Amino acid sequence: MANLLTPWVYQTRPFQIFGNLYFVGTQPASTHLIDTGDGLVIIDPGYQEYLYMVLENIRTLGFNPQDIRYLVHSHGHIDHAGATRALAELTGAKTFIGKGDRPMVVGEVPLTCDIELKTHFNHFEPDHILHDGDHIRLGNLDMECIATPGHTPGTFSFFWNITKDGRTVRAGMMGGAGMNTLASAYIHKYHLEAENWRGMMQRSIPRCRQEHVDLFVGNHAGQNDTFGKQKRLEAGDTNAFVQPDDWTRFLDGLQRRLDDVIANDPI
Numbered sequence: 606m607a608n609l610l611t612p613w614v615y616q617t618r619p620f621q622i623f624g625n626l627y628f629v630g631t632q633p634a635s636t637h638l639i640d641t642g643d644g645l646v647i648i649d650p651g652y653q654e655y656l657y658m659v660l661e662n663i664r665t666l667g668f669n670p671q672d673i674r675y676l677v678h679s680h681g682h683i684d685h686a687g688a689t690r691a692l693a694e695l696t697g698a699k700t701f702i703g704k705g706d707r708p709m710v711v712g713e714v715p716l717t718c719d720i721e722l723k724t725h726f727n728h729f730e731p732d733h734i735l736h737d738g739d740h741i742r743l744g745n746l747d748m749e750c751i752a753t754p755g756h757t758p759g760t761f762s763f764f765w766n767i768t769k770d771g772r773t774v775r776a777g778m779m780g781g782a783g784m785n786t787l788a789s790a791y792i793h794k795y796h797l798e799a800e801n802w803r804g805m806m807q808r809s810i811p812r813c814r815q816e817h818v819d820l821f822v823g824n825h826a827g828q829n830d831t832f833g834k835q836k837r838l839e840a841g842d843t844n845a846f847v848q849p850d851d852w853t854r855f856l857d858g859l860q861r862r863l864d865d866v867i868a869n870d871p872i
């Protein structure tokens with residue numbers, strides 16, 4: 606039976622999304638690679654138990670994991686940052702995470718997720734703390750980092766240009782869309798300040814709307830139909846991922862889900 610401790614069930618084929626952006630695994634959380642021309646950037650290393658597949662995927666695409674220089678996190682939960690310590694130790698890459706999620710990745714507060722799933726989290730001290738409006742620059746990459754708290758206090762969203770054959774598109778990732786951390790049961794379990802988290806999400810959604818995004822990058826495959834688009838891409842649709850309506854449609858859905866939580870799940 607499939608569960609998170611049988612990672613091979615969630616193996617995925619790596620592929621080039623657009624230009625220098627690649628999908629390198631896995632399910633249920635997504636790991637992306639950007640080839641900056643001056644080293645590799647990983648967004649969300651994923652679960653520690655899944656790292657062997659991510660490394661194999663990176664090699665399959667013709668890259669050397671030792672060329673990874675930056676590990677950037679959408680937020681500090683175990684499905685995004687569980688592999689970070691191991692990958693940083695392996696490659697010497699520097700880690701970036703939002704200020705609000707530092708306490709969870711260094712172990713000062715509980716991870717507030719997935720503890721019952723028994724995957725491993727090795728704590729790490731981030732090399733760089735992200736603040737709203739920061740830019741991560743390396744090679745051809747200039748990534749704008751926007752604080753969009755709600756799913757966690759330190760959730761960040763990322764926006765950057767990708768140029769391919771003289772054509773530039775704007776890529777964007779919303780760093781934390783899960784309503785699981787805003788549910789009343791969750792809030793009571795972890796003694797969170799509920800109104801704050803729901804209120805933060807309420808502000809983060811319109812903040813994301815201010816950004817123009819041509820290529821919506823999901824940190825979970827379901828957000829942007831990663832695998833459906835992979836099929837279309839491999840069938841010859843080179844613009845499968847460049848869908849300017851995706852971003853607002855996703856944010857509309859997110860707002861509806863938040864409204865539903867607030868209306869139907871009082872604290």
Ligand SMILES: [Zn+2]
Nearest residue numbers: 680682718783
């Ligand atoms: Zn999360």
